[in-house]
Amino acid sequence: xxxxxxxxxxxxxxxxxxxxxxxxxxxxxxxxxxxxxxxxxxxxxxxxxxxxxxxxxxxxxxxxxxxxxxxxxxxxxxxxxxxxxxxxxxxxxxxxxxxxxxxxxxxxxxxxxxxxxxxxxxxxxxxxxxxxxxxxxxxxxxxxxxxxxxxxxxxxxxxxxxxxxxxxxxxxxxxxxxxxxxxxxxxxxxxxxxxxxxxxxxxxxxxxxxxxxxxxxxxxxxxxxxxxxxxxxxxxxxxxxxxxxxxxxxxxxxxxxxxxxxxxxxxxxxxxxxxxxxxxxxxxxxxxxxxxxxxxxxxxxxxxxxxxxxxxxxxxxxxxxxxxxxxxxxxxxxxxxxxxxxxxxxxxxxxxxxxxxxxxxxxxxx
Ligand SMILES: NC(=O)c1ccc[n+]([C@@H]2O[C@H](COP(=O)([O-])OP(=O)(O)OC[C@H]3O[C@@H](n4cnc5c(N)ncnc54)[C@H](O)[C@@H]3O)[C@@H](O)[C@H]2O)c1
Ligand SMILES: [Zn+2]
Numbered sequence: 344x345x346x347x348x349x350x351x352x353x354x355x356x357x358x359x360x361x362x363x364x365x366x367x368x369x370x371x372x373x374x375x376x377x378x379x380x381x382x383x384x385x386x387x388x389x390x391x392x393x394x395x396x397x398x399x400x401x402x403x404x405x406x407x408x409x410x411x412x413x414x415x416x417x418x419x420x421x422x423x424x425x426x427x428x429x430x431x432x433x434x435x436x437x438x439x440x441x442x443x444x445x446x447x448x449x450x451x452x453x454x455x456x457x458x459x460x461x462x463x464x465x466x467x468x469x470x471x472x473x474x475x476x477x478x479x480x481x482x483x484x485x486x487x488x489x490x491x492x493x494x495x496x497x498x499x500x501x502x503x504x505x506x507x508x509x510x511x512x513x514x515x516x517x518x519x520x521x522x523x524x525x526x527x528x529x530x531x532x533x534x535x536x537x538x539x540x541x542x543x544x545x546x547x548x549x550x551x552x553x554x555x556x557x558x559x560x561x562x563x564x565x566x567x568x569x570x571x572x573x574x575x576x577x578x579x580x581x582x583x584x585x586x587x588x589x590x591x592x593x594x595x596x597x598x599x600x601x602x603x604x605x606x607x608x609x610x611x612x613x614x615x616x617x618x619x620x621x622x623x624x625x626x627x628x629x630x631x632x633x634x635x636x637x638x639x640x641x642x643x644x645x646x647x648x649x650x651x652x653x654x655x656x657x658x659x660x661x662x663x664x665x666x667x668x669x670x671x672x673x674x675x676x677x678x679x680x681x682x683x684x685x686x687x688x689x690x691x692x693x694x695x696x697x698x699x700x701x702x703x704x705x706x707x708x709x
Contacts, residue, residue, distance in 0.1 A: 345563045349482060350574040354502040358482055358566050362555060364509040365395045368470065369403035375441045375466055375504050376405060382436050383409035384427055384454040386446030389472050392512050393445060396470065408434045412450060416603060419453050419488045419495075427457045441466045441504065447473035447520075448480035452498070455486030459501030467503040472512045474524025475610055478531075478565035479587075481506050483573040493670075500578060508566070510559045522551055522647055523610025526590075526617070528561050531568040533617055533638065534586050537688030539564060544637070547645050582692050589682040589690050590617030596667035597656055606655040614647035615654050622650065623704050624683045634687045651708040661705035665698050 344361040359371060372381060381400055385393045393409060400407045410430050412418045436442060442465055444454035451469055458467035471481035487498025513521060525547065532540030543561075550557040569587070576583035594609070594616030601607040621638045624630035642649035651657055668679060681696040 345559075347563065347566050347570050349502075349570045351502060351577055354484075354577075356502060356504055356506065358506040358508060358570065360508040360510070360559065360563050360566065362509065362511045362559060364507055365392060365470070365512060366399055368396050368507055368509075369399040369405055371505060371507055372400070372441055372443070372468060373403055373405060375468065377439050378437065379405055380436075380440050381405055381407040381443060382431055382434050382440060383407055383443040383445060384431075384450060384457070385409060385411050385443075386414050386450045386472065387411040388414040389446055389512070389515070391515065392472055396443070396445060412446075412453065414449075416449055416489070418449055421488065421490070421497075423453055424457055424488055427454060428461060431457065431461055436461060436465060438462050438465045441468045443468045443470055444481075445470045445472060446476070447471065448476045451476050451480050452485075452487050452495070455484075455501055455503070456488055456498050459486055459499040464501065467501060469503045469506045471506070471508060473516055474513055474521050474562075475527055476524075477508045477510070477513075477562050478524065479527045479569060481508070482566055482569045483584075484577070508562060510555060510562055513558065514553075518551070519608065520610075522645060523608040523614075525551060525561075525645065526610040526614040526642075526647055528565050529641065530587075530589055530613065530617060531565050533621075533684065533687060534568075534589055534690045535688050536568065537686075539568075540637075540641075540687050544641055544644075547641065551645055585680070585692050586682065586690055589684075590614070590620055592616065592668055592671065592679070592681055593619040593664075595671045596664040597651070597654055597659075599667040599671070600656040600659045600664060601654075611648055611654070614642045615650055618642055618649040619651060619705075619708060620682060621684055622708065623701065624685070626704055627683075627700075630684045630686050630689075634684070637687060651705060657709060659709075661702045661709070664705055665702045668698070668701070 347358040442458045469481035471477045484502035487495035590613045594612035597612045621635035625632045625635035639649035683693045
């Protein structure tokens with residue numbers, strides 16, 4: 344069992360990682376359930392894992408009630424927030440009762456936000472079931488829903504009380520979702536950990552093929568990186584947490600262009616986005632071309648898109664992609680903050696990027 348503390352003073356908590364943990368979840372949750380009651384909100388697609396969790400609670404003599412939400416990004420909505428909030432109130436949830444979010448980033452973000460505002464804030468236990476949620480969204484306290492104006496625009500910072508990660512639940516996840524989550528794993532290496540990127544180059548394919556020990560190692564290493572970054576910049580005010588957006592400025596533009604219709608998963612967009620960030624850095628003479636080539640080669644090796652040309656929106660107008668970036672970052676004039684790289688493991692925030700140069704670069708990347 345690996346326990347990674349997230350050092351946030353009065354909001355500190357542990358992330359516990361262990362294969363098979365779900366079947367023993369009650370022992371970890373019980374100390375945070377003073378009334379012996381646990382509320383659960385689960386993705387409808389993880390019914391088999393919900394059964395494992397509730398069996399553990401039953402064996403420990405904890406009372407529980409569960410609701411499920413429809414799978415998919417559309418559930419990060421006012422409608423589902425209101426449904427979850429009303430249902431938790433009907434259950435009689437008190438502020439000290441744990442509300443468990445069992446699912447991927449969609450359930451984590453939605454239920455995290457519901458927990459943030461239910462009775463002005465109640466206990467939240469994250470039990471992430473996608474690789475993306477295990478290595479990224481379940482740790483750090485960002486919660487949100489989407490509105491017609493854009494993604495994640497209504498939300499709150501609300502740290503969980505506990506995060507339980509069972510790598511075994513990934514066995515039911517599709518290979519495509521697994522690979523998309525892996526893009527966020529590699530991202531930690533690209534940000535500030537060249538040794539970990541080299542580890543990914545050596546082990547990524549075996550990890551995706553199902554090697555459990557490699558998978559668990561990658562999750563623990565990623566969570567430790569995220570915990571370090573969040574502890575240094577909980578509310579994204581000093582630039583440290585912004586490093587996690589590597590590949591996301593390009594990536595969000597690709598996602599917006601694809602229209603969130605399932606053709607391009609978030610992690611796939613992040614992979615292509617990291618490829619583009621490194622290629623742009625190399626083109627600008629900031630980063631050795633060999634490093635950009637290594638990044639692209641690794642994405643290809645694991646079947647992820649390495650650049651714009653490898654995505655379903657390869658034909659997008661560069662001016663349109665840049666317009667998405669401006670909208671995403673609410674950028675003024677010709678500049679928006681960009682994560683660029685001086686090399687693998689040497690990402691930095693650049694506020695001087697010229698969007699006309701980016702547009703020209705994208706025209707060549709097509
Ligand atoms: N809060 C943060 O810091 C943060 C960070 C990154 C991403 N996010 C958010 O996370 C969301 C994406 O998360 P995601 O990629 O986990 O998507 P998701 O929650 O939609 O899960 C992806 C798919 O996998 C299914 N699924 C989940 N677990 C499964 C399992 N074990 N077996 C089989 N199927 C399973 C889901 O039903 C869904 O269809 C986005 O809304 C994004 O904005 C938040
Ligand atoms: Zn991401």
